[in-house]
Amino acid sequence: MTTTRCYLANDTSSRAAGAERLAEAWSGRPEIQLIRTSSRGAFFLEPMVERDTPKGREAWFNVAPDDLPLIVGGVGGTPVAEIPFLQQQTRFTFANFGMTEPLALDEYQSRGGLKGLAAARSLSPEAIVEELRISRLRGRGGAAFPVWKKWQVAQQTKSEQKYVVANADEGDAGTYCDRMIMEGDPFRLIEGMFICARAIGATRGYIYCRYEYPAAARAMRFAIQKAREEDLLDCDDYPFDLEVVIGAGSYVCGEETALLESLEGRRGVVLAKPPYPAESGLYGKPTIVSNVLTFATIPSILARGGAWHASLGTEDSRGTMALQLGGRVKQPGLVEIPFGLTLRDVLDRFGGGMAPGSRFKAVQVGGPLGSLFPESKLDIPVCYDAFAKAGAILGHGGIVAYDDETNMVELARHFMAFTADESCGKCTPCRIGSVRGREILEHIQAGEGTAESLNLLRELGETMKATSLCALGGRASYPVLTAMEHFPNEFRSKLSAFSSQQ
Amino acid sequence: MTTRHKTQLAETLKTGRPVPPDKPNILKTLLTVQSTLGHVPANVISQIAQVLGVTDAQVAGVLSYYPDLRTQSPGRHLIRVCTGESCTANHGGLVLRAIQDCVRNVIGDSAQSERFTVERMSCAGNCAVSPTVMIDGDFCGRVSPSDVSSLLERYR
Numbered sequence: 001m002t003t004t005r006c007y008l009a010n011d012t013s014s015r016a017a018g019a020e021r022l023a024e025a026w027s028g029r030p031e032i033q034l035i036r037t038s039s040r041g042a043f044f045l046e047p048m049v050e051r052d053t054p055k056g057r058e059a060w061f062n063v064a065p066d067d068l069p070l071i072v073g074g075v076g077g078t079p080v081a082e083i084p085f086l087q088q089q090t091r092f093t094f095a096n097f098g099m100t101e102p103l104a105l106d107e108y109q110s111r112g113g114l115k116g117l118a119a120a121r122s123l124s125p126e127a128i129v130e131e132l133r134i135s136r137l138r139g140r141g142g143a144a145f146p147v148w149k150k151w152q153v154a155q156q157t158k159s160e161q162k163y164v165v166a167n168a169d170e171g172d173a174g175t176y177c178d179r180m181i182m183e184g185d186p187f188r189l190i191e192g193m194f195i196c197a198r199a200i201g202a203t204r205g206y207i208y209c210r211y212e213y214p215a216a217a218r219a220m221r222f223a224i225q226k227a228r229e230e231d232l233l234d235c236d237d238y239p240f241d242l243e244v245v246i247g248a249g250s251y252v253c254g255e256e257t258a259l260l261e262s263l264e265g266r267r268g269v270v271l272a273k274p275p276y277p278a279e280s281g282l283y284g285k286p287t288i289v290s291n292v293l294t295f296a297t298i299p300s301i302l303a304r305g306g307a308w309h310a311s312l313g314t315e316d317s318r319g320t321m322a323l324q325l326g327g328r329v330k331q332p333g334l335v336e337i338p339f340g341l342t343l344r345d346v347l348d349r350f351g352g353g354m355a356p357g358s359r360f361k362a363v364q365v366g367g368p369l370g371s372l373f374p375e376s377k378l379d380i381p382v383c384y385d386a387f388a389k390a391g392a393i394l395g396h397g398g399i400v401a402y403d404d405e406t407n408m409v410e411l412a413r414h415f416m417a418f419t420a421d422e423s424c425g426k427c428t429p430c431r432i433g434s435v436r437g438r439e440i441l442e443h444i445q446a447g448e449g450t451a452e453s454l455n456l457l458r459e460l461g462e463t464m465k466a467t468s469l470c471a472l473g474g475r476a477s478y479p480v481l482t483a484m485e486h487f488p489n490e491f492r493s494k495l496s497a498f499s500s501q502q
Numbered sequence: 503m504t505t506r507h508k509t510q511l512a513e514t515l516k517t518g519r520p521v522p523p524d525k526p527n528i529l530k531t532l533l534t535v536q537s538t539l540g541h542v543p544a545n546v547i548s549q550i551a552q553v554l555g556v557t558d559a560q561v562a563g564v565l566s567y568y569p570d571l572r573t574q575s576p577g578r579h580l581i582r583v584c585t586g587e588s589c590t591a592n593h594g595g596l597v598l599r600a601i602q603d604c605v606r607n608v609i610g611d612s613a614q615s616e617r618f619t620v621e622r623m624s625c626a627g628n629c630a631v632s633p634t635v636m637i638d639g640d641f642c643g644r645v646s647p648s649d650v651s652s653l654l655e656r657y658r
Contacts, residue, residue, distance in 0.1 A: 016643030017631045043630030173586035173625035211570040212626050214639060246533060249570030251624060265527030266560075267567040283525070326588030326629035333630050364587060368625075400587040400629070414590065418624070 004032050004072050007050040007057070009039035009098065011183045012215050013176065018063075019047040025065035031072050038184025040098030041334030042085050044352075050098070056081055085331055088349055090312075090320055092300045093293070094177075094336045096185050103222055105230060108187040114232075116299030120195045123302075125155055128199040134306030136318040137298070141167055141254070141291030142366070142395045142471065144317075144384045147298075153278040154200040154286040162202035163287040164193050166295055167259055168209040168216065171251040172367025174398030177322040177334055178292035182209070182216035185296070186223035190242065192295030194233065195302055196288055197240045205242040206282075207292075208259055211249050220244045251368075251422035255470045256281075256289040258424060269424045270470045291396065293322055313339035317383035327363075327400035328355045344378035347401065358403035362486065366395025368418050369475035372402075374486040392482075393475065408487040409494050412480040413441035419476035430473025433464040437480065449495045454484065503546075507539055511546060514538045515553045526554035528564045532571055541572045569624075577619035579657045581605070584634040586625030593647075594633035598622065600647035601635070604654050618657070 008019050026032055039046060045061040049071055058077035060067060070076050080098075081087065091097070100107040108114070120128050132148035139145045154162060166189060170178040181189055193205050209217045224242045227233050233240045245263055252258045253268035260282050262268035281287025297319065301309045310318045317339035325332045329351035337346075347353070347363065354360050362372045365382075371392035373380070380386050387394045402411070419434035440457050443449050461477030468474040484491055503511070514534050520526045531550060535542050542565055551561045565571050583589075583598040598620075605618045628634040631643030635653070642653060 012641050013628050013631050013643060016628055016634065016641035018643075041630075046631065170627055171625065174588050174629050175625075176627040176629055179627045210627075212623070212636075245530070247570075248529060248533060248568030249624070250568050262529060264525070265529040265531070265564070267563055324629065326632060327591035332588070332632075368587060398587075398629070400591055402591045406591065411590075414585075422624070 003030065004051055005035060006032055006071060007035045007037050007098070009046060009048065010036035010102070011039045011180060012213075013043050014039045014046045014048075017043065017046040022047055022049070022063060022065055026068060029068065032068065035101060037100060038097045038102050039180065040080075040086060041094065041180065042083060042331070043333040044331040045083070045085075050080060051077070053077075053079075055079060059083065085333065085335075085350055085352075089336050090338055091336045092320055093188070093296050093322065094180075094185075094334065096188075097180070097334075100185070102184050102186060102219055103226065105187060105223075105226055105232075108185070112303065113187055113299070114191060116302035117191050117195055119302040120198055125199045125201065128195065128302070129155060131302060131306040132199075132298075135301045135309035136306075137294070137301060137309060138317065138384065139290055140293040140297065140321070140396065142172070142393065144394070147290065147294060150276075150278045150288055150290070151196065151199050153276070154202075154288050157279050157286040159286050161204070161283075161285045162200055163282045163285060164196045164200070164202045164205040165259070165263065165282065165287055165289045166193055166205070166207040166292050167254060167256065167289055168207050168213070168220075168292045169247050169254040169259060170210060170213070170292070170396070171254045172369075172396045172398050174326045174364070174367060174400040175324050175396045177324050177397065179213050179216050180334060181292050181296045182207075182213065183219045186219050187227065188296045188299055189220070189292055190223060190227050190232070192298040193242065194240055195298050196290070196295065198238065200286065200288060202286075202288070203240055205240060206263060207242065207244045208247060208253070208263055209244055210247045210253075217244050217246060250424070251418075252424045252470070252472050255472065258470075259289060260287065267424070269426045270472075271426075272469060293396070314381065314383040314385065316385040321382065321394070321397055323350075323382065323397045323399055325351050325399050325401075328358050328403040329353070329399075329401045330355050339383035340381050342379050342381055343373060343399075346382055346399065347378065351399075351401065354401065354403060358405070361402045361404045361406050362408075362483075363399060363401045364479060365399050366393040367398045368415055369393070369471060369478060370395050370398070371478045372482040372486060377486075392478070408483045408490045409441065409445055412483045412491075413438060413445060415479045416441055416476065419472060423472060427467075427469035427473060429464045429467040430469070430476065433460055433468075433473065434476055436460060437464075437477070441480070444491065444494050447494060447496055451495065453495070454491060457481075457484070503539075503543060510538045511535065511549070515550065519553050520555075526556055528554060528556060528561055529568070532561070532565055532568075536571060541575045544573050577616050579618050579638055580636075581618060581620045581654075582623040582626075582636040583620065584624075584626040584628065584632065584636070585622045586629060586632070586634075588625075588629035589633040592632045596647045597633045597635060597645050597650065600650040601654070604650050608654075608658060618654075 257271035258268040331352035416437040
């Protein structure tokens with residue numbers, strides 16, 4: 001009997017969708033050899049099984065254990081190149097996904113890995129920063145700060161010890177691309193961090209990984225060990241040591257100063273800036289804190305040149321963005337495309353519309369602090385500039401669609417309760433404002449609110465925006481206020497009968 | 503604490519003692535203690551503070567700050583239900599209720615009261631296959647309320 005080589009994703013979401021069940025059911029079957037790869041990110045098709053054909057890979061979707069004869073017989077597969085969800089994407093950072101075994105360094109290299117590092121090695125630290133300036137890369141974690149500026153400050157600050165920290169505390173609800181990178185292409189993160197270390201002169205790096213991502217932490221630790229064994233982190237007499245550190249479930253630790261506090265083992269409380277971490281960060285030393293996705297974008301930029309990166313996207317948002325579709329869309333998954341497509345097109349072309357039986361109500365972009373968009377506002381291009389102009393954020397690229405069953409008052413309460421739970425307590429507007437905001441919304445929900453409650457909520461929101469220390473308090477009111485703006489009747493209809501007569 | 507726990511704790515703390523120039527790391531130490539004992543009992547705060555050379559208040563402060571550090575021992579099976587936006591949009595709330603109902607039936611039997619702990623968790627990062635339930639560290643995706651009883655059957 002011939003053995004068919006098949007590919008099955010091994011990341012957390014694919015396993016949660018049933019990949020593990022297939023692997024268990026088929027273990028020991030002589031007709032099939034399963035290679036566990038990263039996931040392509042088309043999660044609505046997972047568990048998806050692929051096999052090689054003379055014309056490239058073919059795939060079977062939403063596979064059940066009984067489908068094995070079909071796959072082995074080559075019946076009913078779809079060429080991967082013809083899956084519209086994937087076909088329409090422009091993948092650079094996620095080019096390896098679905099293709100390689102995450103922890104196989106040779107596969108990473110054979111698909112262009114380490115070319116960015118090789119290019120960086122032939123450049124002076126100043127030239128690496130210059131390449132990033134030309135690329136016009138902005139941080140992908142949420143704040144969208146120009147990456148080269150940070151690097152330049154850290155480079156020019158004199159210190160015997162500097163640090164590189166990857167922010168892998170991916171707490172924004174609706175986002176999962178950092179997890180995918182760490183589980184699916186860990187060497188890319190290592191390469192990006194190492195390039196940064198060379199540019200600023202750092203010798204130690206940390207990956208601050210959230211507690212909820214045990215598989216990502218395992219993959220990263222394994223990959224670091226392998227990189228060390230292969231002398232990847234020790235070239236040209238330039239030693240760089242990398243360590244994975246686990247957080248403990250605090251959302252605000254995704255803010256860079258809180259993250260560094262937590263990395264030092266203290267309460268993850270936000271600090272006032274300046275000084276910025278690039279001048280005085282971990283243990284008071286110059287530190288670059290960037291999101292996992294940002295670091296993972298850097299190898300391609302060094303390998304292909306900054307001008308290549310600057311040629312993609314829109315005026316102020318160059319390159320590609322990893323959008324993560326979730327909620328009630330028909331086709332949730334990872335979408336890497338150049339900036340500039342409208343939100344409507346993203347939802348239609350990639351999301352495939354709404355899940356069967358449900359109708360669109362609103363979409364939230366940028367995690368729990370992101371604004372809500374109703375149907376009439378979907379023609380906004382997905383890029384930093386347009387979102388900033390609309391008073392919204394792109395954040396870390398999470399897009400969650402809500403259907404017509406969604407109760408907007410309850411959703412608004414959910415957002416305020418989230419901030420009240422996660423506030424670090426350092427500044428008053430966030431610590432107390434979020435609790436009062438939640439109480440007002442509970443009051444409205446209970447039918448005891450008046451028109452005055454809505455005014456109070458608005459005023460509270462504006463105060464929190466203007467006076468909070470970090471984005472948690474500063475942005476907490478955006479989803480609440482946009483819910484009130486776009487769905488006013490839902491809030492008004494909850495007010496007490498006495499007030500509506502007024 | 504049992505004698506076994508005390509020995510385990512002493513062993514853990516031996517490795518937690520910072521060697522200069524390394525500085526004491528309270529969070530890292532507490533996570534190590536938790537992975538050994540399953541939780542961080544309040545009565546070990548002083549011991550930890552002593553080993554690290556910090557105050558009791560500093561240790562207690564870190565312990566109370568982080569949601570994933572627990573001072574109570576969880577049940578034998580820890581069920582965490584995601585309350586992130588994608589799970590909420592996909593009726594994760596109904597799944598949570600179904601799990602609570604199902605578990606209430608089990609722990610109604612007092613002998614089984616320490617079998618399950620049910621918690622909400624903030625986004626699990628499993629949004630593309632939501633709603634998500636995490637049982638003893640394993641992720642389950644696309645969980646519907648009707649799946650709950652068969653899902654929990656394995657852990658009864």
